[in-house]
Amino acid sequence: MPRRPAARPLRPLLAAVLLAAATAGCSSAAASDATVQVVVGYQSKTINTVTAGTLLRAQGYFEQQLAAQGRKDGTTYKVVWQDYDSGAPITAQMLADKIDIGSMGDYPLLINGSRAQEAGGDGTRLVSVTGYNLLGALNGVVVPNASPAHTLADLKGKRVSTSVGSAADGTLVQALRRAGVPDDGIRKQNQQPAVGASALKAGSVDALAQFVAWPGAVVFAGDGHLLYDGAALGRPTLHGVVIRQRFGSRHPAVVQAFLRAQEDATRYLDEHPLDASRKVADATGLPPEVVHLYNGPNGIATFNLALRPELVEAFRQDVPFLKSVGVLKALDVEKFVDPSYLRTAALPDVPPARITGTDETCGRPADDPKQAGEIWYQGEDSTHPAADPGCLLRAVRAARTAGKKLRAAYVPDAATGTRWFADKDHWVRDGSALLPFTTEDGARGYLAAHPGATALTWDEALAAA
Structure with missing residues (x-):
């Protein structure tokens, strides 16, 4: 039979193809590297x-x-x-x-x-x-608005949603121990934050212990109030x-x-x-x-x-x-x-953001972080500084009279310094001073130590200003 002359020329061609492929592979690897x-x-x-x-x-x-x-x-x-x-x-x-x-x-x-x-x-x-927060206020425990719980100890035997192993869970366990409630004294539900917030709203849990921003989100939505401020534990969280x-x-x-x-x-x-x-x-x-x-x-x-x-x-x-x-x-x-x-x-230090400016209502600088608040009205693209809680109340009351709607007002807790929604705070009047507290327990503690002080609702605090 005759030979097939085309068979031999294919070998160098195949070698050339393989070499090209190998070269392309190296080039690709170099690009990847x-x-x-x-x-x-x-x-x-x-x-x-x-x-x-x-x-x-x-x-x-x-x-x-x-x-x-x-x-x-x-x-x-x-x-x-x-x-x-x-x-x-x-x-x-x-x-x-x-x-x-x-x-x-x-x-x-x-x-x-x-x-x-x-x-x-x-x-x-x-x-x-x-x-970070040097007192631990990034974590908190919230309960439904109709909850019978007034202190953390009242959660004994209750269903509490948290993310096991999280900073919020740690705050919960340590705070309960301090309140005399053992680790097995609650029925802990291990849930992701969003699941726990939904469970609280649906009534399938009695409390939600979570990290930022879940406590504030639940309270702002009107689905509950703050039962325990992590700052009360006094341990840094970051x-x-x-x-x-x-x-x-x-x-x-x-x-x-x-x-x-x-x-x-x-x-x-x-x-x-x-x-x-x-x-x-x-x-x-x-x-x-x-x-x-x-x-x-x-x-x-x-x-x-x-x-x-x-x-x-x-x-x-x-x-x-x-x-x-x-x-x-x-x-x-x-x-x-x-x-x-x-x-x-070698990064430069960045100073923390502070409320600055002059309080328009009281005519004083809002330069004390332990007292200064911030007001945000509907329809405005900037906020207003308040020198202290009393000035904030006066400003909000005047704005309400003028027909302005409040978007949010922030004021520091009188004891812990935790910034919170002023209209969600527990207010106390002690002489001429009007003092906000993030929790009922905090306000009660102050009232017990100051017999002449009285508890106020938000509207009563506005009127008292």
Whole structure:
């Protein structure tokens, strides 16, 4: 039979095709090597993490910092944002090497560090703080408006919704212990915040113990009132940024870019608090009045990146408690808290947002954070400072007479300093002083210590002003 001459020429052609394919594969790999994907896990509705999450994402600061870094090192950076309801799933994804940078509350942070250390390897590191409150007011317990409970102890035997292992759960357990209620003295329902808020409204639970912004959201919606202010516990609570250390070791410039972006977001929030509150509200669906309660000037949350000594010390003190409730085995706090990234970034300190300006009603500067309040009227694009609670009441009463409708009024608790909705507060008159308290229990405590003082409703307080 005749030979097939075409068979031989095919061999060099095939080799050429394979070589081209291999070359294309190398080129693709090189391009891939020049691209770094950064996965950020955040909690959009946990609004005291917004400088590392919601607001940061809305402003595009991280992408801007990475673009600048890419121009220096020739790397293309891609950011993937993943939104969660709580810190636990962020930790799970970090342990699976699927999230590089995350933000969450103090107890979830400690659990994150513990489980990462237990798993071995490089672990995770706390690199910055987002929002904090030195007394613990970021957590609270709310009950339905018709609830017979007047103090936290009245919840004994009741159904309480919380997210087990969260900072709010920790506040609940420690506050109940202080009130003489053992850990098994309530019927705890382990639920995500949104589920718990719906359960409270439906009457299927008797109380909701949650972190920012859920207590304020429930109260503002008229679905309940604050039974317990976490500030009464007097223990610092914070949220912060945690990274996978392996990722940080490989890409320290990315972590520093994130911290610079967080500083940008913090500065924007402090310099433009009302605009920041609106942007967070737009992104989350939360009422802007609720966001501003926590994140506004003199807000419940103070935003600063620094790993302050008192916050780190609170971490150390929380470890034995978390061990006692069985959610944490061990944690080397000194290894977990890593200020080196902040030191390398060399960021300037950002002062917290404060209420400023002159009180138009009383003609005095509103410069005392323990007294100053803030008023927001319907149809207005700015707020008004109030020098003290009495001045705030006078201003609201005058505005009501003039036909203005109140959007929100914020005033600090007379004992704890917790900023709260003035019309949801419990008011007390003591001589000429008009004093607001976030809870009935707080007002009762003051009344018991001051026999001449009397309790007032919101309308009575307005009339008394």
